[in-house]
Amino acid sequence: MHRGREYMKDHNDELLSFAHKMLKAKNWEQSNLLQKTNEIGVNLLLIVVIENLKGCEINLKTLCQSVTYSQRSIAYTIKDLIALGWINLIQDASDKRRQLIRTTPAFFSLLTQYKSHLE
Numbered sequence: 001m002h003r004g005r006e007y008m009k010d011h012n013d014e015l016l017s018f019a020h021k022m023l024k025a026k027n028w029e030q031s032n033l034l035q036k037t038n039e040i041g042v043n044l045l046l047i048v049v050i051e052n053l054k055g056c057e058i059n060l061k062t063l064c065q066s067v068t069y070s071q072r073s074i075a076y077t078i079k080d081l082i083a084l085g086w087i088n089l090i091q092d093a094s095d096k097r098r099q100l101i102r103t104t105p106a107f108f109s110l111l112t113q114y115k116s117h118l119e
Contacts, residue, residue, distance in 0.1 A: 029114070036084055041080060044063065045081065045086060047063060048101050057092070057100045059099060059101065060074075060101065061098070086103060087101055087102060087104060
């Protein structure tokens with residue numbers, strides 16, 4: 001019975017620590033990301049950065065198909081993210097009709113700051 005309480009205390013301490021980290025990260029996100037873009041922008045950025053870090057390219061069509069937002073909302077958000085300097089659109093060398101989305105070093109720097117709030 002005593003071991004069970006110790007386990008629960010350890011488990012609760014871990015969850016408490018995690019909840020504090022989440023709150024700190026959410027506050028950072030609110031101050032650094034959501035004041036400059038919206039929730040759609042944050043979600044799109046995360047999808048793009050995941051693909052970029054995996055060494056994959058993502059184009060606008062694939063991005064639009066991977067989320068439930070309207071193409072119009074995505075188009076406006078992409079323009080905002082470009083204006084912030086967080087992503088670039090690059091013409092696909094193998095298919096000139098496609099534009100690939102890449103996150104910029106400026107966004108990677110911001111993402112590194114975000115990561116430090118989760119540690």
